[in-house]
Each structure stands twice: as C-alpha cells, then as structure tokens.
Amino acid sequence: MIMNSANIINAGISEPGKNSVIVITSLNHDFGHGNLKKQVLFDINLDIKSGEIVIMTGPSGSGKTTLLTLVGALRSPQFGSLKILNQELCGAKDNQLVMIRRKIGYIFQAHNLHRSLTALQNVRMGLEMHGTFSPEEMHHHAAEILTEVGLGDRLNYYPEDLSGGQKQRVAIARALVSHPPLVLADEPTAALDSKSGREVVNLMQKLAKEQGCTILLVTHDNRILDIADRIVTMEDGKLTSSLR
Ligand SMILES: Nc1ncnc2c1ncn2[C@@H]1O[C@H](COP(=O)(O)OP(=O)(O)OP(=O)(O)O)[C@@H](O)[C@H]1O
Numbered sequence: 470m471i472m473n474s475a476n477i478i479n480a481g482i483s484e485p486g487k488n489s490v491i492v493i494t495s496l497n498h499d500f501g502h503g504n505l506k507k508q509v510l511f512d513i514n515l516d517i518k519s520g521e522i523v524i525m526t527g528p529s530g531s532g533k534t535t536l537l538t539l540v541g542a543l544r545s546p547q548f549g550s551l552k553i554l555n556q557e558l559c560g561a562k563d564n565q566l567v568m569i570r571r572k573i574g575y576i577f578q579a580h581n582l583h584r585s586l587t588a589l590q591n592v593r594m595g596l597e598m599h600g601t602f603s604p605e606e607m608h609h610h611a612a613e614i615l616t617e618v619g620l621g622d623r624l625n626y627y628p629e630d631l632s633g634g635q636k637q638r639v640a641i642a643r644a645l646v647s648h649p650p651l652v653l654a655d656e657p658t659a660a661l662d663s664k665s666g667r668e669v670v671n672l673m674q675k676l677a678k679e680q681g682c683t684i685l686l687v688t689h690d691n692r693i694l695d696i697a698d699r700i701v702t703m704e705d706g707k708l709t710s711s712l713r
Contacts, residue, residue, distance in 0.1 A: 489552075490651050490683040491517040491540060496549035498535055509535050511706045513549070519650070522677060522684045524694055527703035533687045534655055536703065540685060541573055541653045542566040554650060571598060574644030574682075576673070578656035581640065582628040588615055588639045589624040595643040614642045618672055634665030638672060645676050652677060654686040663692055670696050 498510035509532045517523050525533050538544050539551060542558055545566070551558045553569050561569075574595070582591045592611035596602050602610070615624055618638040620631075628636050637657060644652055654673065658666030670686075670693045677684050686697075694700060702710045 488519045489516050490519050490521075490554060491515065491685065492550070492552040493540075494550040496536075496539070496546060496551055498532075498539065498547060500535075509706050510539075513708055515701065515708060517683060517685060519683055520678075520681050521698045522674060522686070522696060523699045523701060524697035525685065525687045525701050525703055526689065526694070529689075531703040532706040533703045537653055537655055537685065537687050541575060542569040572649055572651060574647070574649040574652040576637075576640050576644045576652065576654040576657045578659040582636055582643075584628055587625045587627055588620060588631065588642075591628070591639055592643045592646050595646040599647060610646055611642070614646045614676075615639070617676070618642050632665070633661050634668060637661060637665070637669045641669065641673055641676070645680065645682070648680050648682070650682055652682055652684045654684065654688075656688055656690075657686065658688065658690045658693060666690060666693065 493513050493515040496510060496513040497508060499506050499508045501507055513536060525536070527533055535544075539546050539558070540553060542553065542561075545561070546559045549559065554572055556565060556569055558566065558569065582588075583594070586594070589608070589611050592615055593607045596607045596610060612621070612624055615621060618641060620635060620638055620642070623631060623635065628639070631639065637660075641657075644654075652673070657673070658669055661669060673684065673686075674696045676682075688694075701708055
C-alpha cells in the first residue's frame with residue numbers, strides 16, 4: 470500500500486472536522502408533505518476523514534441509500550448540516566451541487582454503463598465532464614485504468630459482451646479515472662457471485678488507497694466488511710453504532 474499524508478494523519482488521533490471529507494451534524498430528512506410526511510433520517514452525526522474506507526450496513530428501508538444520495542449531492546438536504554469537502558450542501562445552490570458532484574465518483578449496484586459505448590468510451594465519460602483533458606489524454610488515462618483493473622484486453626468490448634464482474638470493474642474504473650477525493654458506492658457487489666464480489670472490493674480498496682481517496686460504501690454483504698477502516702450501522706433512520 471502506498472502511504473500518503475492522509476493515511477498517516479488518520480493513523481493518529483484527530484480532531485472532529487479536521488482533515489474531514491464528510492462532516493454531518495444533526496441531519497434530519499423527510500419525504501412527502503402534510504399527512505404523507507415521513508421522517509426517514511433522525512439526527513445523523515458522522516465525521517469521515519480523508520483516506521478512510523467506511524462501510525454502512527443496516528436493514529432494508531433503514532435509510533442508507535437516502536443518506537448516501539444526500540452525501541452525493543443527488544438530493545438536497547433539508548435540516549441540519551452536511552459538509553462535503555468543506556462545502557455546505559444545506560441551502561447550496563444548484564451550481565454548487567454540480568461542482569461537488571464533479572469531485573465524487575459513484576458506483577452503483579447496477580453498473581449503469583452505457584450499452585451503446587465500449588468499455589473505453591464509458592470510462593472516458595468519467596473525464597469528459599471535467600472538460601480539462603485533451604482527447605488523447607482521455608484515451609490514455611481510460612486505457613491505463615482499465616488495464617489496472619485487469620481489462621486491458623477488453624477496451625473495445627461493449628457491456629453486453631462482458632461478465633457482471635467485468636462490467637462492475639469498468640464502473641469502478643469510470644468512478645476512479647478522474648482521481649476523485651470521494652467515492653460513494655451503493656451495494657457494488659449485490660449482483661455478483663462471491664468471487665467476483667471479493668475481486669471488485671479488493672480492487673476498490675487498492676485503487677482508493679493508491680489515490681488516497683475516501684470511500685463510503687453501503688452494503689448488506691457481510692463477506693466484504695473486512696475492507697473497511699470503520700463500520701457504521703443504520704437502524705430506523707438512526708446511526709446506531711460505529712466500529713473501528
Ligand atoms: N423518494 C422517496 N419518497 C418517499 N419515500 C422514500 C423515498 N425514497 C426512500 N423512501 C423511504 O425512505 C425509507 C428509507 O429508504 P432507503 O432506500 O434510504 O433505505 P435503505 O436502507 O437504503 O434500504 P435498502 O437496503 O433496501 O436499499 C424507506 O421507508 C423508503 O420507503
């Protein structure tokens with residue numbers, strides 16, 4: 470593992486908020502209005518440091534995906550405080566949410582690859598939205614990270630010609646190609662057999678540690694808990710425990 474400053478800082482005792490990528494304070498969230506109003510998150514407090522891999526587990530319907538989408542700036546927080554990379558998302562304007570999204574890599578259960586694009590073209594998309602790379606640079610970086618995830622001989626394959634594990638590896642390459650400081654993953658192994666699931670999380674862990682990025686991963690898969698630096702549990706909309 471390549472040690473970077475983030476790992477070294479995390480090895481010691483650190484103050485709340487310092488070197489934090491995610492700082493959540495007294496966060497509540499409701500769905501619906503009036504009689505249909507339902508509170509799904511209650512007084513969430515969480516501080517995740519740079520370079521940490523945190524797994525969130527908990528029963529179905531407990532609020533994990535809701536919290537992940539709030540952290541990912543994919544829905545707007547209503548009450549409390551949610552700071553991602555020092556940007557407050559409560560009350561943030563749309564363009565501020567868009568800027569934050571560019572700094573986050575997303576990996577979902579269903580890989581969400583574009584069927585009409587090759588593996589290489591799908592990964593390139595992870596760079597195109599930044600608008601800072603030439604076509605040659607995008608090609609080079611996409612081919613390089615696909616080779617790193619073991620798909621150097623599948624660059625021009627379409628998703629339908631790849632296995633589930635290979636598709637998820639393309640999704641990981643797409644999420645990490647721009648070296649985002651934060652990666653959010655929702656059930657990344659749910660559609661995979663245990664061997665492919667293990668390969669996929671090992672790969673996420675390796676790339677994340679090399680790049681020094683922070684990962685927040687939601688899973689029901691007990692077989693992958695060992696990759697976490699910390700495990701937090703959601704129950705009935707409350708974070709009930711935090712184990713290191
Ligand atoms: N868009 C929505 N509108 C209304 N209610 C919602 C919405 N999204 C989620 N909910 C409700 O919020 C609660 C939490 O859902 P959420 O998907 O966050 O749970 P989860 O822990 O991720 O579940 P799972 O493990 O099954 O994915 C559930 O009761 C769900 O029905």
